[in-house]
Amino acid sequence: MPFPEKPNRYDLLALAFLLILLALFLEASREAVAPFAPAELSLDPRHLPEYALRTAFRMGVAFLLSLAFTLVYAPLAAKTRLEPFLVSLLDILQSVPVLGFLAATAGAFAALFPGRALGFELSAIFAVFTSQAWNMAFSFYQSLKTLPKDLLEVAALYRLTPWQRFLRLELPFALPGLVWNGMMSMSGGWFFVVASEAIAVGRTQVELPGIGSYLATAIAKQDGQAILLAAGSMLLVILLYDQFLFRPLVAWSQRFKYEERPGPPPPRSWVLDLLSRSQVVRKALGTLFSLALEALLARERRLAPRPRAFPLWPLALPLLLLGGMGAWALWRQVAPLGLAEVAKVFLLGFFTLLRVLGVLALAALVWVPVGILLGSRPSLAQRVQAFLQVLAAFPANLLYPPLAYAIVHHHLSLEVFSAFLMVLGTQWYILFNAVAGSLALPEDLxxxxxxxxxxxxxxxxxxxLPGTFPYLVTGLITASGGTWNAAIVAEVVQWGDTTWQATGLGSYIASWTLKEGQGPHLLLGIAAMSLYVVVLNRLLWRRLYRLAEERFRL
Structure with missing residues (x-):
């Protein structure tokens, strides 16, 4: 590889930058694999830099896992005959509450690595992963389904191999929307970082060092100064992620915007400028990409000629058996509750469904115009990008107490005003996708x-509206899943010793979470919520996806 004889100043700065990142990563990973020594979390501000590093490490690893999942799962869902099954599975996964994943997997991860912190770290990372992955997967799936027909014809004309088509066409076309949904996923992960760093394994409560657990401890001890310090640390980490990761990605992804004539200059990023001006980094990355592409193409040539499409009928029996076993296990748990309880739960789900649809309509009415107008001004979108991430990342559960007080103090009906609490888990998915769709509009149009x-x-x-329609559908689908999850918190309001509950499935799940012998009722509530989400997606959102694919693709 031909390196320059004398490194320039950008090479030295890039090397120092990369070494600092590597040192921070090694320090955080060293703590993650160390022996587990439970200790009471300290509110001493001196520990906040370490806690911030640990939380940033978990968020970064979860984001990388979400990206890897997206790049594998979305193409399988968009381009294989397993599409109906994989999309329905994704619908179910996004409807399951994040805390449900945490409760189900914490014990398993802890048992894999007894006596070490790695098991609990993996539990926290997996919980954050489940709050990030589905949104990114839906975004990539939408881009793959709405590829411009002229690009598909050019790919067929040049006889691009599947890997060439993926790397040269599909991934570049999807990058602008995927980056903005990645920002939304990262911000959404902060919403659950408080819960993910406090893990219950059996009767043992484990608090992992981090900003989330620090904030939870400060709230429990009513320490206002510590709460402000935690919020400031969270803000600092979000801004660092914006400067070092997302701002460079946004600037880089705009180079792949689909248009036939040059648009305005792409946004700038000092990190991207530094890396692009470094001869060593630029040539090293180019060489690595070339080697990886050559290895993939060589593998394709060894496998040619390609075998015929694998028939799906051999999978039918295992899937039927698995589905039958799952249905039998669910019925065995739920049957003792009686048909009256089942009917009651589905009726409660209908009330929550009405709130979800109302919240989505309200949020879309407000944030779709704002997002489109913001995306039509790329320079303004870049300036407010970090501000939007901070707003989306702010743990909305901290706003519930004052909002609950306002509802109680003014004698407002929780049946109606719980919807305004649910908006906090909805609006950002719609806004970020509206911005991404507006930025992706070709300049010639x-x-x-x-x-x-x-x-x-x-x-x-x-x-x-037609140009951003595919992105808006993705935003509404992911916002729908977020709204169903937010209902679990929004339909129950507590102030002091008094608790108010709205009529709905969210309050049913929330109330049975805190009761003894809650297993069958909780399972019934989650199953009913998943069924409602899947039916809504199949009857409404999936048809809108087909409409976007057939009529509103570029």
């Missing part, structure tokens, strides 16, 4: 709209 003097309602009806 905007120029054509200006040439025809389209303004006001005709501009929205002819260009802005």
């Amino acid at each position: 905007k120029e054509a709209a200006r040439s025809f003097r389209l303004r006001g309602l005709p501009l929205w009806r002819r260009l802005l």
Whole structure:
């Protein structure tokens, strides 16, 4: 590999930057694999840098796992005959509460690595992963289903292999939307970081050192200064992620925007500029990419000619047996409750469904225009990018007590105003996807709209809403899953010793979570919620996806 004879100043700065990141990663990973020594969490501010590093490490590893899951799962769902099964499975996974994943997996991870912190670290990382992965997978799936037809024809004309098509066409086309949904996923992970760092294994409560557990301890001890310090540390980590990861990715991904004429200059990032001006880094990355691509193409040539499509009928019997065993196990748990209880749960689910649809309509009415207008001004979108991440990452459960007090103090009906609490778990999915869709609109279409003097309602009806429609569908699907999860918290309001409950499935799940012998009732509630989400996705969102694929692809 031909390196320059004398490194330039950018090479030295890039090397120092990469070495610092490597040192921080090694320090955080060393703590993660160390022997587990339970200790009471300290609120001493001197420990906050270490706690911030541990939390940033968990969030980063979960994000990388979510990205790897997305790059494998979404193409399988979009391009194979397993699409109906894989998409339905993704619908179910996004409907299961994140805390349900944590409760189900904490003991298993702890048993894999007895006496070491790694098991608990993996539990926390997996909980954050489940709050990030589904959103990113839906975004990539949407991009694969709405690839422009002329690009597909060019790929077929040049006889691109599957790997060439993936790396040269599909992934670059999906990058702008995937990056913005990655930001949303990272911000959504902060919502659950408080719960993910406090793990219950049997009767043992484990608090992992981190910003989330520090914040939870500060709230329990009513230490206002510690709460402010935790919020400030969280803000600092979010800003660092924005500067070192997402701002460079946004600037880089805009180079792959689909358009036939040059648009405005892409946004700038000092990190991207530093790495691109470093001759060593640029040539090393280019060489690694070339070697990886050559290895993949060589593997394809060894496997050619390709075998015929694998028939799906051999999988039918195992899937039927697995589904039958799952249904039998569920019925065995739920049957003792009686049909009356089952009917009651599904009726409660209907009330929650009405709130979910109302919240989605309200959030879309407000945030779709805001996101599209923001995305139509890329320089403004870049300036407020970090601010949006901070707002989306702010743990909305901290806002529930003052909102609950306002509802109780003004004698407002929780049946109606619980929807406003649910909005906190909904709005950002819609906003981020609206921004991504608006940024992805080709500049030549905007120029054509200006040439025809389209303004006001005709501009929205002819260009802005149709052009961003696939992204809006993705935002509504992921927001729907977030709203169902938020219902578990929003339909129960506690102030002091008094508790108010709205009529709905969320309050049913929340109330049975705290009771003895809750297993069958909790399982019934989660199963009913999953069924509602799957049916809603199949009857509404999946049809909108097909509409986006057939009528609103570029």
